[in-house]
Amino acid sequence: MxxxxxxxxxxxxxxxxxxxxxxxxxxxxxxxxxxxxxxxxxxxxxxxxxxxxxxxxxxxxxxxxxxxxxxxxxxxxxxxxxxxxxxxxxxxxxxxxxxxxxxxxxxxxxxxxxxxxxxxELERELIHERAAVAREAAKARGKQTGRPKVLTDEQVGVARRMRESGESVATITKTLGISRATFYRVLTG
Structure with missing residues (x-):
C-alpha cells in the first residue's frame, strides 16, 4: 500500500x-x-x-x-x-x-x-431514470403527475366569471382561498 x-x-x-x-x-x-x-x-x-x-x-x-x-x-x-x-x-x-x-x-x-x-453517479442516474419511467407510466394511465392542481377546472371557471363581472383580484383570491400569484398564474397561464 x-x-x-x-x-x-x-x-x-x-x-x-x-x-x-x-x-x-x-x-x-x-x-x-x-x-x-x-x-x-x-x-x-x-x-x-x-x-x-x-x-x-x-x-x-x-x-x-x-x-x-x-x-x-x-x-x-x-x-x-x-x-x-x-x-x-x-x-x-x-x-x-x-x-x-x-x-x-x-x-x-x-x-x-x-x-x-x-x-x-450511477445511483443518481438510475434514480432519475426510474422517476422518469414512473412519471410516464402514470401519465399513460391518466394520473396526475407532479404537484396537484391548486384549483379545479370548476374553480378556474368561477374565478374567470368573477373577474369578467368586475370583481377585484382581492375579492376573488379571498373567496377561493388562493394567493394573488396563483390567481395570475392560473388565469394567464
Missing amino acids: STPTHTGHLVGYARVSTGHQTLDGQHDALNAVGVDRIFDDVMSGTRSDRPGLTAALDYVREGDTLVVHALDRLGRSLVDTINTLDALRKRGIYVQALREGIDTSTPAGRMVAGVFASLA
Missing part, C-alpha cells in the same frame, strides 16, 4: 445516531492515529443539520486530513458521502476512513474514492 502524504493537521469527526450510544470507540480509534482535534455529533445520520460535521468542514484547511472511523459518517447516503469527499478533494483536504482503510492522500485511496464516485 502507498505511503500517506499528510502535510497538515489530522482532524477527527465522530458521530453516533442516538444518545444511548457512546462516542468512546470512535474517539479511541481517532486518538490512536493522532488526531489534533475531534468534532462530534450525536444525532441521526439522516439529518442534514449536523453541526459537528459542519464545524469540522469549516475548520479543516488545505493539506489537512479529516479522519473518520467509517466513511458513512460523512454523509446521509452514498451520494451525499461522495459529494462531501469531492468537495474536500477540491479544497485540497484528504480523508482517511479507518474502518475501510481508505486514505485519499495515497493513489490507492484516491482510486477507491473514484470508484465510489462512479457508483454514486
Whole structure:
C-alpha cells in the first residue's frame, strides 16, 4: 500500500445516531492515529443539520486530513458521502476512513474514492431514470403527475366569471382561498 502524504493537521469527526450510544470507540480509534482535534455529533445520520460535521468542514484547511472511523459518517447516503469527499478533494483536504482503510492522500485511496464516485453517479442516474419511467407510466394511465392542481377546472371557471363581472383580484383570491400569484398564474397561464 502507498505511503500517506499528510502535510497538515489530522482532524477527527465522530458521530453516533442516538444518545444511548457512546462516542468512546470512535474517539479511541481517532486518538490512536493522532488526531489534533475531534468534532462530534450525536444525532441521526439522516439529518442534514449536523453541526459537528459542519464545524469540522469549516475548520479543516488545505493539506489537512479529516479522519473518520467509517466513511458513512460523512454523509446521509452514498451520494451525499461522495459529494462531501469531492468537495474536500477540491479544497485540497484528504480523508482517511479507518474502518475501510481508505486514505485519499495515497493513489490507492484516491482510486477507491473514484470508484465510489462512479457508483454514486450511477445511483443518481438510475434514480432519475426510474422517476422518469414512473412519471410516464402514470401519465399513460391518466394520473396526475407532479404537484396537484391548486384549483379545479370548476374553480378556474368561477374565478374567470368573477373577474369578467368586475370583481377585484382581492375579492376573488379571498373567496377561493388562493394567493394573488396563483390567481395570475392560473388565469394567464
